[in-house]
Amino acid sequence: xxxxxxxxxxxxxxxxxxxxxxxxxxxxxxxxxxxxxxxxxxxxxxxxxxxxxxxxxxxxxxxxxxxxxxxxxxxxxxxxxxxxxxxxxxxxxxxxxxxxxxxxxxxxxxxxxxxxxxxxxxxxxxxxxxxxxxxxxxxxxxxxxxxxxxxxxxxxxxxxxxxxxxxxxxxxxxxxxxxxxxxxxxxxxxxxxxxxxxxxxxxxxxxxxxxxxxxxxxxxxxxxxxxxxxxxxxxxxxxxxxxxxxxxxxxxxxxxxxxxxxxxxxxxxxxxxxxxxxxxxxxxxxxxxxxxxxxxxxxxxxxxxxxxxxxxxxxxxxxxxxxxxxxxxxxxxx
Ligand code: DHB
Ligand code: FE
Numbered sequence: 463x464x465x466x467x468x469x470x471x472x473x474x475x476x477x478x479x480x481x482x483x484x485x486x487x488x489x490x491x492x493x494x495x496x497x498x499x500x501x502x503x504x505x506x507x508x509x510x511x512x513x514x515x516x517x518x519x520x521x522x523x524x525x526x527x528x529x530x531x532x533x534x535x536x537x538x539x540x541x542x543x544x545x546x547x548x549x550x551x552x553x554x555x556x557x558x559x560x561x562x563x564x565x566x567x568x569x570x571x572x573x574x575x576x577x578x579x580x581x582x583x584x585x586x587x588x589x590x591x592x593x594x595x596x597x598x599x600x601x602x603x604x605x606x607x608x609x610x611x612x613x614x615x616x617x618x619x620x621x622x623x624x625x626x627x628x629x630x631x632x633x634x635x636x637x638x639x640x641x642x643x644x645x646x647x648x649x650x651x652x653x654x655x656x657x658x659x660x661x662x663x664x665x666x667x668x669x670x671x672x673x674x675x676x677x678x679x680x681x682x683x684x685x686x687x688x689x690x691x692x693x694x695x696x697x698x699x700x701x702x703x704x705x706x707x708x709x710x711x712x713x714x715x716x717x718x719x720x721x722x723x724x725x726x727x728x729x730x731x732x733x734x735x736x737x738x739x740x741x742x743x744x745x746x747x748x749x750x751x752x753x754x755x756x757x758x759x760x761x762x763x764x765x766x767x768x769x770x771x772x773x774x775x776x777x778x779x780x781x782x783x784x785x786x787x788x789x790x791x792x793x794x795x796x
Pocket of ligand 1: 652730
């Protein structure tokens with residue numbers, strides 16, 4: 463059975479792609495941004511997903527104001543980088559996973575989420591920049607196939623955060639009903655607060671962003687109740703991209719482990735936010751397996767108190783502002 467093992471949230475600023483493509487990553491302005499993703503790249507290299515589902519928005523590259531699907535699932539075998547005005551980015555063609563994508567389309571549509579099926583699509587910075595941040599800048603090929611899910615956040619009305627969250631749950635059911643053993647990581651991209659035009663251009667609201675990240679980890683249902691107007695007012699016109707993070711969050715367990723978080727302001731016009739959330743199931747089944755190999759059925763009292771101490775330590779690290787959960791786990795994973 464396929465399963466979703468983790469979710470990644472990441473901003474998708476086009477200037478980050480331009481900095482990579484033009485060799486500017488060592489400049490202090492950009493180093494500040496890229497250094498926040500070093501641990502994430504290590505995490506990804508160790509996690510080695512078989513497939514990534516990338517929830518992103520197209521910025522009038524594949525679609526135009528003539529036709530904008532609310533939710534569009536990429537079922538093609540490949541997705542070339544789009545020309546966003548400076549020629550296509552020098553990144554590898556994104557290879558799809560048509561079999562899993564077709565299965566997700568069938569499962570999700572029969573689950574009453576009416577997706578648009580896309581069999582030909584070029585992908586813009588909304589998808590390629592988060593891929594770079596997590597997978598680096600490979601020359602020939604991305605390390606795993608990708609299923610793009612484009613969400614309309616560029617023309618009113620975008621879907622609600624609640625709809626996005628529920629779609630994430632339907633995607634999870636779809637993935638879990640796919641017979642092949644595949645480990646899937648799901649990305650939510652865009653945001654955080656930013657507004658790129660109009661009288662409030664340059665708006666950034668770090669307090670609101672950080673609260674969003676806190677709730678994304680611990681109380682995502684609260685986020686599903688945020689109306690569009692609040693995103694616009696608090697996070698700027700383009701802050702609405704953040705609803706896409708709720709598709710990712712909906713696809714995860716209610717309780718997750720936050721393994722990494724990064725926030726920096728600004729990159730171009732945008733507050734860059736990043737989070738990695740892991741489903742606990744994998745750890746739980748692993749510890750059960752270990753317990754079985756030990757001949758023990760469940761953790762003994764000492765084991766339980768060690769777990770409680772680890773949980774307490776993790777909350778201390780979080781309060782201290784360190785972007786990690788358990789020191790021991792992070793050291794071993796990242
Ligand atoms: C910027 C951010 C975006 O999310 C985007 O799609 C385009 C531009 C920016 O910060 O410049
Ligand atoms: Fe954007």
